[in-house]
Amino acid sequence: MNTLEQDLEKLVYERPDTLVETTTHYCPGCTHGVAHRLIAEVIEEMGLRDRTIGVASVGCSVFAYNYFDFDFVQAPHGRAPAMATGVKRTLPDRVVLTYQGDGDLASIGMGEIVHAAARGENITVVFLNNANYGMTGGQMAPTTLPGQKTSTSPSGRDVETAGFPIRASEMLSTLDGSSYVVRRSLHDPKSIRLAKKALRTAFEVQIRGLGFSMVELLSICPTNWGMTPVDSLHWLESNMLPYYPVGDYKINPIVAEIKI
Amino acid sequence: MPPKGRIEVDEKYCKGCELCVDACPQDVLGLAAERINAKGYHPAELIEAGCTGCGICTIVCPEAAITVYREVTKAQGNQ
Numbered sequence A: 001m002n003t004l005e006q007d008l009e010k011l012v013y014e015r016p017d018t019l020v021e022t023t024t025h026y027c028p029g030c031t032h033g034v035a036h037r038l039i040a041e042v043i044e045e046m047g048l049r050d051r052t053i054g055v056a057s058v059g060c061s062v063f064a065y066n067y068f069d070f071d072f073v074q075a076p077h078g079r080a081p082a083m084a085t086g087v088k089r090t091l092p093d094r095v096v097l098t099y100q101g102d103g104d105l106a107s108i109g110m111g112e113i114v115h116a117a118a119r120g121e122n123i124t125v126v127f128l129n130n131a132n133y134g135m136t137g138g139q140m141a142p143t144t145l146p147g148q149k150t151s152t153s154p155s156g157r158d159v160e161t162a163g164f165p166i167r168a169s170e171m172l173s174t175l176d177g178s179s180y181v182v183r184r185s186l187h188d189p190k191s192i193r194l195a196k197k198a199l200r201t202a203f204e205v206q207i208r209g210l211g212f213s214m215v216e217l218l219s220i221c222p223t224n225w226g227m228t229p230v231d232s233l234h235w236l237e238s239n240m241l242p243y244y245p246v247g248d249y250k251i252n253p254i255v256a257e258i259k260i
Numbered sequence B: 001m002p003p004k005g006r007i008e009v010d011e012k013y014c015k016g017c018e019l020c021v022d023a024c025p026q027d028v029l030g031l032a033a034e035r036i037n038a039k040g041y042h043p044a045e046l047i048e049a050g051c052t053g054c055g056i057c058t059i060v061c062p063e064a065a066i067t068v069y070r071e072v073t074k075a076q077g078n079q
């Protein structure tokens, strides 16, 4: 009897099947792609692909329905939480998520998101905050930082005339209908892991019927920020994180019992 | 000995963004300077030995373009 050393390979990671086998229209390095991948991984790991319905919004993620291999509908600008309300109330056994940018959610869609949270709609909102209107050319958004240069604030956001950035997670967490509202960031591997865990928790919250859940994800827009993707990650870390701290802003006590 | 691994980049997805290059703790990733894909990007590739199969590159890749393998050394009884 002899013993032979045999090298075998194991698969550590591969692209999830829940992402359609197609290239995306996103700019190189845009973390919309990371957010998409995390959602696909979580939906797949939870075995929810056959009963998930996404609601796409208007913004760079307007074509999100082309990239996920599950059902999707497309909402008018800002109205995704209203559309998701209708979908979820009609088909309560489905898992319903919206995918919205900061212009979509915190500007034109501020009414819909506030009332969906206030009603405690049993939906999950993925809120991609990149501090500008990416799709239309990098205009100032409600989330644009004080002093941040955009195409409509070329000298930097002046809070005297344009007001202060809105912290959507903190604001929505004050509403009794919200059950799980957290902010995470996509700027480094550790933060991305934590973002994935939060998405998982948010879907668990919905499955348990605990009401409104939202995961805000701080994201980069290298094209309109005028930086390389790597520099954008650093810019996010040093400029967005201080104003938009990652954290758990609303945790329904029952959420603490969810073990992932 | 650190574990041994390797990655494969599905070049049709890669946009040469360099997020994986920057994140790789072993500094074994780079862009293929002499090659472009259908979209005109220089795809990422392993440029030297030393990949541990840690998977960190896949966590930052916005295009889900990377597959990672790690070697498992098994002592096999052979009767």
Ligand SMILES: Cc1ncc(C[n+]2csc(CCOP(=O)(O)OP(=O)(O)O)c2C)c(N)n1
Binding pocket: A058, A059, A060, A061, A077, A100, A101, A102, A103, A104, A105, A108, A128, A130, A132, A133, A134, A135, A136, A141
């Ligand atoms: C009713 C209406 N008003 C305005 C627009 C123009 N518009 C398209 S996308 C967008 C903002 C998108 O910004 P955001 O939601 O932050 O998404 P991002 O592209 O940054 O991911 C605007 C104002 C529109 N499409 N429809």
Ligand code: SF4
Binding pocket: A025, A026, A027, A030, A031, A032, A060, A130, A134, A135, A220, A221, A222, A223, A224
């Ligand atoms: S414009 Fe900005 S948000 Fe839109 S795809 Fe490009 S980098 Fe991403």
Ligand code: SF4
Binding pocket: B005, B006, B007, B023, B024, B025, B026, B027, B028, B029, B050, B051, B052, B053, B054, B055, B056, B057, B058, B068
């Ligand atoms: S698996 Fe780890 S070591 Fe190998 S290329 Fe990716 S990040 Fe680098």
Ligand code: SF4
Binding pocket: A029, B009, B013, B014, B015, B016, B017, B018, B019, B020, B021, B043, B044, B060, B061, B062, B063, B064, B065, B066
């Ligand atoms: S992170 Fe992905 S898309 Fe970017 S260079 Fe690496 S493999 Fe290509």
Ligand SMILES: [Mg+2]
Binding pocket: A059, A101, A102, A103, A128, A129, A130, A131, A132, A133, A134, A141
């Ligand atoms: Mg935006």
